[in-house]
Amino acid sequence: MKTILKLISLIGLILTIVPALMVFNGAMEKEMHKTLMFVGTVLWFGTVPFWMGKSDPQES
Amino acid sequence: MELKKQSIAEKLEAINEYEREPIPQGKLKGLKGFIGMYAGEHTAGTEFVIGPLFVAHGVTAPDLIWGLLIGNLLAVLSWAFLCAPIAVKTRVTMYYQLEKICGRSLVIIYNAVNGLMFCFLAGSMIAVSATAVGIPFDITMPSLTDMFPTGIGWVLSVMAVGAVITVIAILGYEQVSKFANRAAPWMILVFIAAAFAVLPEIGVTSLGDFWTVANEKIWTGEPMVDQSRFTFWHVMFFAWFANMAMHIGMADMSIFRYAKKWEYGFSSATGMYVGHFLAWIASGILYSYFLLKFDNSAEFAPGKIAFEAAGIAGAICVIIAGWTTANPTIYRAGLAFQAIFRKSSRWKVTLATGAFTTLAACFPALVMRLLDFVALYGLVLMPMGAIIFIDFYLLKKMGLKPNYAEVAGIKFSLQAAITWIATLVLCLALNFAAGIEVFFLGLPGWFIAAFLYILCSKMMQKKTVSPQVA
Numbered sequence: 250m251k252t253i254l255k256l257i258s259l260i261g262l263i264l265t266i267v268p269a270l271m272v273f274n275g276a277m278e279k280e281m282h283k284t285l286m287f288v289g290t291v292l293w294f295g296t297v298p299f300w301m302g303k304s305d306p307q308e309s
Numbered sequence: 310m311e312l313k314k315q316s317i318a319e320k321l322e323a324i325n326e327y328e329r330e331p332i333p334q335g336k337l338k339g340l341k342g343f344i345g346m347y348a349g350e351h352t353a354g355t356e357f358v359i360g361p362l363f364v365a366h367g368v369t370a371p372d373l374i375w376g377l378l379i380g381n382l383l384a385v386l387s388w389a390f391l392c393a394p395i396a397v398k399t400r401v402t403m404y405y406q407l408e409k410i411c412g413r414s415l416v417i418i419y420n421a422v423n424g425l426m427f428c429f430l431a432g433s434m435i436a437v438s439a440t441a442v443g444i445p446f447d448i449t450m451p452s453l454t455d456m457f458p459t460g461i462g463w464v465l466s467v468m469a470v471g472a473v474i475t476v477i478a479i480l481g482y483e484q485v486s487k488f489a490n491r492a493a494p495w496m497i498l499v500f501i502a503a504a505f506a507v508l509p510e511i512g513v514t515s516l517g518d519f520w521t522v523a524n525e526k527i528w529t530g531e532p533m534v535d536q537s538r539f540t541f542w543h544v545m546f547f548a549w550f551a552n553m554a555m556h557i558g559m560a561d562m563s564i565f566r567y568a569k570k571w572e573y574g575f576s577s578a579t580g581m582y583v584g585h586f587l588a589w590i591a592s593g594i595l596y597s598y599f600l601l602k603f604d605n606s607a608e609f610a611p612g613k614i615a616f617e618a619a620g621i622a623g624a625i626c627v628i629i630a631g632w633t634t635a636n637p638t639i640y641r642a643g644l645a646f647q648a649i650f651r652k653s654s655r656w657k658v659t660l661a662t663g664a665f666t667t668l669a670a671c672f673p674a675l676v677m678r679l680l681d682f683v684a685l686y687g688l689v690l691m692p693m694g695a696i697i698f699i700d701f702y703l704l705k706k707m708g709l710k711p712n713y714a715e716v717a718g719i720k721f722s723l724q725a726a727i728t729w730i731a732t733l734v735l736c737l738a739l740n741f742a743a744g745i746e747v748f749f750l751g752l753p754g755w756f757i758a759a760f761l762y763i764l765c766s767k768m769m770q771k772k773t774v775s776p777q778v779a
């Protein structure tokens with residue numbers, strides 16, 4: 250379960266940065282990048298509390 | 310109902326942050342927590358202000374890049390070699406260490422000043438977050454010249470942000486650290502992504518174009534109206550001293566007392582080179598884009614700037630960026646005031662601190678004059694850091710007593726008080742008489758403080774320590 254959540258978080262980060270790079274390269278419209286970045290934000294904050302800092306003894 | 314209330318209060322009282330005792334071995338934290346903490350804390354709401362203010366002050370592109378590279382390196386070295394080693398050896402907060410050196414009465418005065426500075430700094434971050442919260446309500450945003458609240462909508466936005474941040478700060482270091490760790494990777498990417506997305510509209514269509522456009526359209530060397538012109542030296546000293554109170558001023562002893570090794574001081578590099586390098590450059594690019602799009606608008610609202618570049622995610626980033634810095638700052642202010650009101654519980658002190666900070670945040674002056682305030686804030690608190698350093702490393706070697714107030718049983722160390730006040734008076738004189746700007750005073754100020762403290766200790770310790778104590 251944790252692996253799936255981490256994967257979704259990673260997708261969230263990819264959606265945050267990659268569309269912007271595509272706008273820079275002229276491969277995507279800016280409005281689409283804004284929408285995808287928002288989706289990435291929701292995915293990141295929706296999943297990260299369930300795995301980050303949960304089992305790492307270093308964080309205690 | 311009463312039972313429930315009592316239960317919450319008991320839980321809050323139970324959050325023990327080791328304000329007046331060394332951190333026990335079992336509570337030490339690993340490197341990962343510090344890396345996340347620094348990356349999160351220094352990729353913050355202020356970054357959305359400082360980057361644009363460099364643009365407004367007309368710094369050139371080469372001056373910016375070299376100034377940031379060197380200034381940030383000096384800041385990391387200050388954390389690693391000045392602050393962290395003492396924190397790891399003593400394992401106490403800076404305030405408690407200072408109490409041993411200066412006595413409780415002087416620390417009360419210092420804490421009042423320190424806490425007040427922290428409140429204003431956190432207030433500026435709350436204000437930055439509020440510029441994003443207010444976007445859906447179309448509130449009137451402040452401009453570069455606004456010093457007072459711009460309307461009821463602005464005040465309500467600030468109040469809402471301040472309330473949430475205060476509650477998180479009350480819950481303590483663990484919650485602050487977790488929040489910063491979780492937000493940091495995403496936030497850093499938003500800064501970088503937003504800058505990349507606007508570059509084509511500024512005229513950069515390939516990486517090869519960047520340096521030319523950076524010189525011609527972003528960091529042009531031309532200051533905006535009523536703004537002074539910044540040079541390499543302004544940028545370098547600002548980058549070094551932006552967190553002077555934390556490293557040279559030793560306030561981050563409160564953080565590094567949890568570190569397993571002093572080398573964790575180098576973890577501050579994540580904050581410096583991601584937050585105070587990439588994020589300042591990125592926010593400068595975003596502001597240039599905003600100025601081009603809105604025909605050099607005087608409006609200065611980081612939330613709106615980020616919203617224009619990255620949409621809703623950009624606005625959320627500004628809000629969260631403000632939180633991740635305001636949280637530990639209010640927490641630190643709470644610790645500072647806790648040292649004064651020792652009988653009051655920490656959560657009540659933090660609640661009052663948060664309320665005052667929120668009130669201060671209503672004034673946009675905190676944002677518009679942020680560069681000056683940050684420099685002043687570091688300067689005012691720096692002499693006590695110099696005193697701690699000299700006391701810890703040199704006094705014993707010179708045949709003098711370290712932790713003199715504790716040893717001699719005094720509540721007010723005159724040598725420390727004279728050092729603090731005289732240093733600031735001399736820095737003020739350098740500012741007025743020699744015209745040295747506030748950004749540059751920290752360096753001579755540290756040596757003045759160190760010299761004065763040694764001199765005063767030599768003169769006063771001999772006269773005041775009784776034979777039994779000596």
